[in-house]
Amino acid sequence: MRANPDIESDVQRCRTDDETAVCVEAVTFSVSTHGGRLDILRGVDLSIPKGTLVMLLGRSGTGKTTLLNCLSGLENPTSGRIRLGNVDLTALSERARTRFRRTSVGIVFQAHPLVPHLTVAENIALTMRLAGVPRGSWKTRIDEALAGIGLLRRAEHFPDELSGGEQQRAAIARAIAHRPPFLFADEPTAELDSARAAEVIRLFRRLAHDDGLTIVMTTHDLSLLEFADEVYEMSDGRAVRRTSVPARAEPVVPPDNAS
Ligand SMILES: Nc1ncnc2c1ncn2[C@@H]1O[C@H](COP(=O)(O)OP(=O)(O)O)[C@@H](O)[C@H]1O
Numbered sequence: 210m211r212a213n214p215d216i217e218s219d220v221q222r223c224r225t226d227d228e229t230a231v232c233v234e235a236v237t238f239s240v241s242t243h244g245g246r247l248d249i250l251r252g253v254d255l256s257i258p259k260g261t262l263v264m265l266l267g268r269s270g271t272g273k274t275t276l277l278n279c280l281s282g283l284e285n286p287t288s289g290r291i292r293l294g295n296v297d298l299t300a301l302s303e304r305a306r307t308r309f310r311r312t313s314v315g316i317v318f319q320a321h322p323l324v325p326h327l328t329v330a331e332n333i334a335l336t337m338r339l340a341g342v343p344r345g346s347w348k349t350r351i352d353e354a355l356a357g358i359g360l361l362r363r364a365e366h367f368p369d370e371l372s373g374g375e376q377q378r379a380a381i382a383r384a385i386a387h388r389p390p391f392l393f394a395d396e397p398t399a400e401l402d403s404a405r406a407a408e409v410i411r412l413f414r415r416l417a418h419d420d421g422l423t424i425v426m427t428t429h430d431l432s433l434l435e436f437a438d439e440v441y442e443m444s445d446g447r448a449v450r451r452t453s454v455p456a457r458a459e460p461v462v463p464p465d466n467a468s
Pocket residue numbers: 240241242247249267268269270271272273274275276
């Protein structure tokens with residue numbers, strides 16, 4: 210493996226305090242394939258403080274999506290432990306894990322699958338219904354989530370009436386409307402131009418720093434890294450922490466009042 214002075218192995222174990230929102234200990238994930246066993250995650254350790262925006266880097270196929278799926282409770286690791294807040298996700302039954310995911314986790318999938326026959330507002334309402342949010346507050350939450358991402362005028366549109374970038378933003382609104390403490394987003398800015406990507410990152414930073422959400426997102430866009438509180442890189446089935454982030458050449462995130 211190539212030595213890189215910017216990264217260091219993150220071998221620390223999680224502290225069990227209230228400030229640690231996401232704790233991942235020695236997580237492995239293996240699947241059997243026709244070619245034999247494939248070890249996708251080989252011992253991931255992460256300790257993420259509450260209210261942090263974490264960006265996860267790595268070449269295609271390095272296990273970023275698999276790790277996010279484990280963090281969000283969609284997959285159960287082969288071994289190891291994942292704690293979100295004071296809940297040990299890996300100790301829950303599948304049913305309890307599903308319940309926890311619906312109420313406490315927001316997920317933005319890489320291929321933003323909004324339900325095609327529901328409007329944007331109905332898609333968001335569905336998530337809130339599953340999360341048990343009282344019906345009386347749905348409208349306010351929908352408007353708030355869409356306004357936060359500049360998509361209010363699209364509330365009554367169907368997904369196929371939106372551009373790829375708008376669908377991606379609608380998927381983000383859907384992931385946060387029930388106000389989960391954890392948000393896991395797989396390439397949430399992949400289909401956005403740099404101004405839109407900057408808006409999403411600005412929103413994520415606000416959610417993390419003002420509202421205390423803990424956010425883990427994957428990205429290929431190196432220009433976004435400096436807006437992360439922490440950056441990890443997937444390599445050899447592990448997550449290694451980058452201790453320094455390259456300086457950007459020009460401002461990527463315009464001020465709030467920019468058009
Ligand atoms: N269920 C599965 N069965 C077989 N191979 C899988 C499965 N899930 C992921 N993989 C493989 O594991 C590797 C990591 O996948 P993934 O987590 O999607 O990586 P990334 O998101 O970093 O591109 C890829 O080579 C992928 O093809």
